[in-house]
Amino acid sequence: MSDKFLKDTYDLETPQDTRAHYQKWASSYDAEVGANGYATPGRVAEALWSKLPEPQTPILDYGCGTGLSGEALHTVGFQIIDGVDPTPLMLEGAKAKGIYRTLSTFEITDPNPLKKGAYKAITAIGVIGTGAAPPQVFDMLMHALPRGGMLGFSFNDHTLDDVSYTSRLNDWLDMGAARLLFREHGPHLPGMDLKSDVYIVEKA
Template sequence: MSGRHIDARHNYNLRKTMTPQQIADMFNDFADDYEEEYKGLGLCSHLRIGEYMAETYPEHQRAALQVLDVGAGTGYVGETLSELGFKRIDALDPAQKMLDVAKTKHVYERLICAFLNKNRIDEIETDQYDCITAAGAFNEGLIPVCAFLEMIRIVKPGGRIIFTITDKYIANTDGYRKELLPFIQKMADEGAWDITAVPLADGAIHRPDGPGMLYSFKVNVTEKHL
């Protein structure tokens, strides 16, 4: 891997000219060091997801719910949800070596190596999941806005898409700055989902990155096309 790609681990501006495959390759090369580096940086978005999931789903329902952990990486969210009683969890990530680490946690039923974008993921059926979670997966070069259409397809009507994002990433990420919030509102106006937005304090997602938001979209439709 080039020195530039190593620097892009934490300098998101360097990701602006990288292809999705280059970013996936960066995380593949990063897999063995990822948890050690990010624990030192105060990554805690997975904890916010776990707290919200525990508040949303009563304990007696959790074991039966089908959850897809998007941008699963090495399995932080999967571990957190498993400890809370969620047992039917699948992982989705484009970096196979990150998934290889996640597999060792023994918290996922399936590990799917695929990019989440506007394209259909053939391994996943329409209306398959009760909930999609994504922690730390919305920043430069990762999940594009168009991917919400595929998420709507694979979540059951009445199911949820739950994710965290910092205000900093909304403001500074090329693909989000002018598109993300208008798209979220457009889908709500058209009845595709109902929005719950939970403000998160400075450092609640990732210590260096300031305040942000946890979004929970209750999906009302089977599919949505622009």
């Protein structure tokens, strides 16, 4: 099996490139990331559950892809999970897993695709980063949360090297607009020797 799709992910430059890439990757995505030991979904899910152990609290899985993140959320105890993703073929994989309450798509260039205050918790697992969602998506997700809402997300090593991403998080924390509840560096894709930071942030 080739890791071409996975390696090419970090070189994508535009939203249109990203959407086309994931459309082509959809059928082999689970197998390819699974072969590389994709660990971040489980780590984010466990971290969120440690701060919000509420099975009936609806979770929005932003950028849910084929549903590996939703599976991880379901495994730790969350029972009401809605997924959104800009890639229809990836959503077909998510639907097949049978764990989402609702699944919907959005236009990848829409700067505000979410209804504000609709979810107490949002996850963006392996979503915000180099070759994927741009830094401003972090701001969009934080603005979509109500006060006291939580965002569970990850930055892989490539993203941690790009100050345009980490500065968004630091701006929210430094202004007192958010509180850092959890941060841990650990395995992301062990097969590629790639790690990630996992975060839980609460909107102040």
